[in-house]
Structure formats: structure tokens, C-alpha cells
Amino acid sequence: MALAAVTGATGFLGRHLVRALAEAGFDVRVLMRRDPVHPLWREIEPQVVLGSLSDPSALERLCDGADVVIHCAGLIKARNRAEFDAVNRDGAVAVAHAALKTAPTARFLLISSLVAREPQLSHYAASKRAGEEAAAKLLGDRLTIVRPPAIYGPGDVETFALFKAAATAPLLPVFDSAARIALVHVEDAADQIVALAKDRNPGALATLCDANLAGYSWVDLMSAASEAVGRKPRLVKLPDGVVKLVGMLGSLAAKGSGVAMLTSEKAREILHRDWSVSLKEHNPRLPSPRYGLKEGFAQTVAWYRNNGWLAPL
Numbered sequence: 001m002a003l004a005a006v007t008g009a010t011g012f013l014g015r016h017l018v019r020a021l022a023e024a025g026f027d028v029r030v031l032m033r034r035d036p037v038h039p040l041w042r043e044i045e046p047q048v049v050l051g052s053l054s055d056p057s058a059l060e061r062l063c064d065g066a067d068v069v070i071h072c073a074g075l076i077k078a079r080n081r082a083e084f085d086a087v088n089r090d091g092a093v094a095v096a097h098a099a100l101k102t103a104p105t106a107r108f109l110l111i112s113s114l115v116a117r118e119p120q121l122s123h124y125a126a127s128k129r130a131g132e133e134a135a136a137k138l139l140g141d142r143l144t145i146v147r148p149p150a151i152y153g154p155g156d157v158e159t160f161a162l163f164k165a166a167a168t169a170p171l172l173p174v175f176d177s178a179a180r181i182a183l184v185h186v187e188d189a190a191d192q193i194v195a196l197a198k199d200r201n202p203g204a205l206a207t208l209c210d211a212n213l214a215g216y217s218w219v220d221l222m223s224a225a226s227e228a229v230g231r232k233p234r235l236v237k238l239p240d241g242v243v244k245l246v247g248m249l250g251s252l253a254a255k256g257s258g259v260a261m262l263t264s265e266k267a268r269e270i271l272h273r274d275w276s277v278s279l280k281e282h283n284p285r286l287p288s289p290r291y292g293l294k295e296g297f298a299q300t301v302a303w304y305r306n307n308g309w310l311a312p313l
Helices: 012-023 056-063 081-088 090-102 123-142 160-168 186-198 218-229 240-257 264-271 293-306
Strands: 003-007 027-032 047-050 068-071 107-111 143-147 150-152 171-174 183-185 205-207 234-237
Touching (some): 012 027, 012 186, 047 056, 143 186, 150 293, 183 186, 183 293, 218 234
Parallel strands (some): 068 107
8 A cells, every 4th residue: 555644734634635635545654743633634544744844854754664754834924035935945855865765765745835826916926936946956757846826614713704704794806807716625625736647647747726727806706605594695806916915914914923814925826817727737647526606606605505614504
């Protein structure tokens, strides 16, 4: 039975990925700070290596004898570029070194992000691109860079804000009508990564997506979220200048508190027009997604309601 070594197993995508790997027949070994307890793992027993990305010996134990190493750990919020790089770049380098030492024949999947395509937009995007480039220098053709677009699904904290707003706010903002945003449900993302883990020649780059490679408009997204929660808030077009101003104010606030809902960098990501997936980026051998936007949003909202995140209808 093939062994998959996984970092970031406790994250939103990582939790689903570990379960999908186990269901696909992999032995799974995970790097964690403490013994895992999660409802998604009730029927599986992954091997656990206690440690962190800053612990070389733990990383070597994680990778030892693995057939595939999947580096899923990453930082999506930080105060500055250095904090992002410490995890998104240096973490990738540390796991790559461990894999080279203790799993010399293993394939390596680096779970990056679609935003790495546009590193000039934000420190986050730049750090993800830096991680890709650093890993590629070390691993060569053993490396497959995996770029998911925005991921949503049961248990996600980040996209929950969208559904909460749709369920409670009288107005929902929409942005540039020409912009397109690709999405993927977390279960489909996990299935596609498992397929790459099983593929002996997955290629240098794989971009994940649902069936709509061209992506969705902001009206599509806000309307689908509203339908999923059973409401019809008014959609209001926000000019780019307003988004940039709010982002600038958020960045100033973050300098004091370290926390902001919207920063200048996040505003640039939101206002970027093209988060679609081209045919060149797409791997046609990946499994077909199970969830379209309507079905995926409905399933996600049902989970939020069943688990008390959203009030019942």
C-alpha cells in the first residue's frame, strides 16, 4: 500500500484530503503539533508525527519511505511579507529537503494557490510563488505544483463570511462585471489531489477547478449564495475606488491590531479581473467534479445550519 506524507493536515483542505487519501487506499502519515481529533477522521487512523515545519527531524520522520509527499501547510494571513515567507516559502524548502533525504524516490505535490500566478498583487501571492520557485530548484521534475482557486465547503471559516452576509445583510456588494472567479468545492479539490498523488506522471503544474473553467461573475457568486441561504438581498455595485479606499483603511488599522477584514493587498486580489482557469492550465485527466456552484453552495449552507454556524430557516 502506498504511503502519503501530508503537512497541513489540520487545515480546511488538509482535513478533507487526509480522509480522501485514506478512502483511496493510501496509508497516510501526517505532521501535527498534537494528536488529531476530528469528526472527518473517525473511521481512519493516520500515522502521526508530532512536530512542526521548523523541526527538521520531525519532517524527516514524516517523509521517511513515503511514496508521495503532499505539502499542504500554508499561511493565508500575516502581518508582513517576512511572516508569509517564513511559512509559504521556507516551509516548502524545509519539507523538500526532508523528502530528498528520507524519501529519495517520492513524488512531491506542493499545494500552492491560483494567486501565485499574479505575485505582484500581494505578499501572500508573492510568498506562494516564492515557495513554488524554491521547491522547483530543489526537486526538479519530481515536483508537481498544484494551484487551487478559491476553495469552499463544509467547515470553511474564510468563505463563511459570504454566506453569513447573504443570510443577514440587506445588501451584498458586487464588483467589476468583467471579472471572473474560478471555484472548487473542498471535496472535489481533495479528490483531484488524490488523483495527482496516484498518477505516476502528473506533470509540473496542475490547476484545480470545478467544471466551469471560465469562472463566475460576482453577480453569479452573490446570487448563488443568496439562493443557498433562502434570501434575496439587493446586489449593489461597488466602484473600484471604494474597495481600494476600504482596503487602505484596513491596512492602516492592521498596523495597530494586526487584524483587518480587508487590506490593500486583499483589495487588489478582489479587483483582479482574471481568476479563471485556462485550458493550458487545466489537467483533463483530473476527475470530474461532483459539485456545481448551486449544489456546492447548498450543501455547504446545509452544513453551516446543521452545525449551528447559521440559524435554521
